[in-house]
Amino acid sequence: MGRPRVTVIDIAQAAGVSKSTVSLVLQGSPLVKGTTRAKVLEAMNELGYVYNRGAANLRQTGSKSGIVGVVVNDLTNGFFAELAVGVDMVVQSAGFVQFLSNTGESIDRQREVVASMREHGISGLLVSPARGTDPSDFAPLVEAGIPVVVVVRSLPGGKLSSVVADNPSGVAGAVRHLVSLGHRRIAFLGGFPDTAVFHERLSGYRSAVTAAGFGFDEALVVPSPPSRAGGADAVARALAADAPPTAAVCFNDATAFGACDGLRSRRLEPGRDFAVVGFDDVIEARTAVPALTTVSVDPQAMGRRAGQLLLKQIAAGGVSSEAVMTSVRLVVRESCGAPRLAADV
Amino acid sequence: MGRPRVTVIDIAQAAGVSKSTVSLVLQGSPLVKGTTRAKVLEAMNELGYVYNRGAANLRQTGSKSGIVGVVVNDLTNGFFAELAVGVDMVVQSAGFVQFLSNTGESIDRQREVVASMREHGISGLLVSPARGTDPSDFAPLVEAGIPVVVVVRSLPGGKLSSVVADNPSGVAGAVRHLVSLGHRRIAFLGGFPDTAVFHERLSGYRSAVTAAGFGFDEALVVPSPPSRAGGADAVARALAADAPPTAAVCFNDATAFGACDGLRSRRLEPGRDFAVVGFDDVIEARTAVPALTTVSVDPQAMGRRAGQLLLKQIAAGGVSSEAVMTSVRLVVRESCGAPRLAADV
DNA sequence: TGACTGTTTTGGATCGTTCCAACAAGCTCG
DNA sequence: CGAGCTTGTTGGAACGATCCAAAACAGTCA
Known part of the structure; x- marks a missing residue:
């Protein structure tokens, strides 16, 4: 089935010019005359030419492969x-x-x-x-x-x-918002502690929480895989604590959705009985029920x-x-x- | 910053062999002696060689670019x-x-x-x-x-x-399941009517519905964009009908989730007040609340x-x-x- | 030793393109 | 009229790999 490949030489022949000219046309050089260009383009169309980028950037200096x-x-x-x-x-x-x-x-x-x-x-x-x-x-x-x-x-x-x-300021803003709504015990749920992102977000949480005068409580930080299942698990663990939180900033939206699932499965309605804030703003955040308050990263x-x-x-x-x-x-x-x-x- | 590229010739020189031999090593040919191969591989490591696939499949017959x-x-x-x-x-x-x-x-x-x-x-x-x-x-x-x-x-x-x-039999199976649960008015929600997939799924719906002896009711088919928003919209339109359905097979999971959203926003609980079945079985289907019954395509x-x-x-x-x-x-x-x-x- | 194996190795030629220096043709100008 | 300039065009030499036919090498045997 291997058709013989159509090359610049073929179309040069068909158009009655040299391969160099064809190459110039290919690169849209202003050096070729309009009529010549037209002839070449027609021949290309005729023969069904496809540009061989591999060959091109073999010659081209550096690797501007595109x-x-x-x-x-x-x-x-x-x-x-x-x-x-x-x-x-x-x-x-x-x-x-x-x-x-x-x-x-x-x-x-x-x-x-x-x-x-x-x-x-x-x-x-x-x-x-x-x-x-x-x-x-x-x-x-x-x-x-x-x-x-x-x-x-x-x-x-x-x-x-x-x-x-800007992870720190994103989480900090979320915490401040929850504080302004009257929450006093705010958890930070989800995320792998061995990642830089986790620490960036946690640092925003820590600074906002201490700025609000609550002091940083280790027990309110519950890492978990940043997935829906992880979020459900994390919220369950957070609620099992002695002084459970009334709100949570989650590592990301997936975790937040999971947290909502976890809340519902113990008959708590997110948004009414417990405040949940996500991070990312994935498309579903807008249409979920309840719609997710989240730090939008776009x-x-x-x-x-x-x-x-x-x-x-x-x-x-x-x-x-x-x-x-x-x-x-x-x-x-x-x-x-x-x-x-x-x-x- | 353009480092001179390391080529087969360079490593041939370094290893004291010809470029052809290097090429053979590259292709894992059994023709080269073990000691030679080792020398070549070492030189490649030494000089930090990276294979140039573009050059290779220029020569290679056909376009086995990988x-x-x-x-x-x-x-x-x-x-x-x-x-x-x-x-x-x-x-x-x-x-x-x-x-x-x-x-x-x-x-x-x-x-x-x-x-x-x-x-x-x-x-x-x-x-x-x-x-x-x-x-x-x-x-x-x-x-x-x-x-x-x-x-x-x-x-x-x-x-x-x-x-x-197998779209038809998937939807047909879903319909049969809903019928077995006692539903009599089953809607088909979502999807673009100008796609082949839509018609395949709809045909499964039609045949199962008529096989159950209900007759095909045009009013129960509500197309919409196959998205979450589209699903919410579709279920709203379906419920506004004279004889509203009690269950729906949705075009895909996104539509189904949207349908759940739409139900909730009018205080109906999916799974309890209205049955929803999706199509695709995306990961979230498993962890959503309620977990989505769906035709698994994997x-x-x-x-x-x-x-x-x-x-x-x-x-x-x-x-x-x-x-x-x-x-x-x-x-x-x-x-x-x-x-x-x-x-x- | 020399012919005859079989195993390794090797120098071109080649793939399809771009680059470069050179060239042809048509001008203007002193 | 020929030098100089502009405008188009062109043949060959790259690029970095593979392929092929042939050569070098090492053994074996008459």
Whole structure:
């Protein structure tokens, strides 16, 4: 079934010009005369030519392959899927294509896919690293002049560019809101304690709680896997304490939904009997019942931002390190029991 | 910052052999002596060699680039994200990498990404086509000997390989279950009427409903966007009818969750006051409250199945057309009001 | 020793493109 | 009229791998 490939030479022949001219047309050079260009384009159409990018960027200096690698740790999490979509948007309209891979939190898999991407000559890498990733894993890329942008989870010690949400102030804002609603015992639920994100969010919790004059109570911090099941479990453990909380800021929306599940299964209605605040603002947060009050990160926007930073670095050629912190805002809906002030679009 | 690339010639020099020998080592040929192989591998390690796949498959006959393209119409939908993960699994462990792109239901975008993928020399394409896709869009690929597998949404008239769920029997089974629980007016909620999937599922509904002796009532079919918001809207419209239903089979899980939202917002408890059945069995279906009774498609398994079919066709070289219908099963949980029989793992 | 194996190794030629220096053709101008 | 300039066009040499036919090597045997 292997049709003979149509190459520049074939269309050069058909159009009665040289392959160099065809190449110039391909690159949209202003040097070729209009009529010649038309002839060439027609021949291309005629013969069904498809550009061979591999051959092209073999010759091209550096590896401007037009591919960016995107690696996420959990694509089945809506947050990352949206992030990827955001990246795809900006990357795509800049004429790049995106190599998207999922590591499922496996460091080995991450190593594999990154290696594979390198073999394919990616122009840049955008990664939400798997848990326990060693920053030095990306050093070879950086040394080879391939920009790397770390997103969502920052890598301590690495001098890589990063785009992360302003976690501390997000959680702090959520806590302040709960305090303003009269809550005195506020829990922090979910998250893996061995991640940087966990500590960033916890630090926001700690500072807001102490600023409110409550003092930091270790018993109110209940880590768990940042999943729906983890949230249900965490809220159960929190409620079992001697002086149970009346409200909780959750590590992320998945955890928050889980917390709502956990509350319901013990006949407590989230928003009425217990205040729940999430983090991320995934799409379901808006339509869930009760609608989830959450710290909005806008994953798509974050993906776009990260994509832009990566493209900028690719264009610049240099591998400068830049840390972007995207701002977050509290979206008050129903799950915290506050009266809803304005329509949430 | 452009380091000079390390090539086979460099490592040949370092190892004191010819580039041909290095190439043989690269391909794991049994022809090279063990000691030579070791020398070469050491040199590769030393110099930090990275294989240039682009250069390789320029020479290689055909386009065995080791890339498969995966195009989905909505990555933010958990179903497709999981499908992609399933594909990634099998594709990855076969030594391929996956080019994943999202079309967001835009045909133009789909055309763009497919073209771009072709330029990059994909070895095969797996696509869940955007709404309104013309099957002939993929003809050039097939003609060029690139296997194309259509997933989830079949393309009428096309002689492309496909992997789709057994939609009719899935919905029919759901209807029968609701009938066995005593429901007499069962609605079909959600989905775009201009898609093949909609008609497949609706046909299952129609046949089961008439088989039960109820007759097909047009008023009980309420199309809507297959999203959470669409589901909430659809259930509202269904309940506003003269003879409202007491149960509904929904187009997919997202619609079903939306239907639950819609019920709650009018003080009806899904599972108790109204039976809801979904389709897909996304992860949240298990942990939601109430847990969703749904027709399980197992998107990951479907992705794996589709990936395998594609890999098979790539390996075979030929572009034979094969239609796979993956079986589905009803998973009874809580949202339909049936007593839960066994633990759902 | 020399012919005859079988195992390893090797120098081109090649894939489809871009880059570069050179060239042809049509001008203007002193 | 030829030098200089602009505008289009062109042949060959890359890029980094693989493939192929042939060569080098090591043993075996008459």
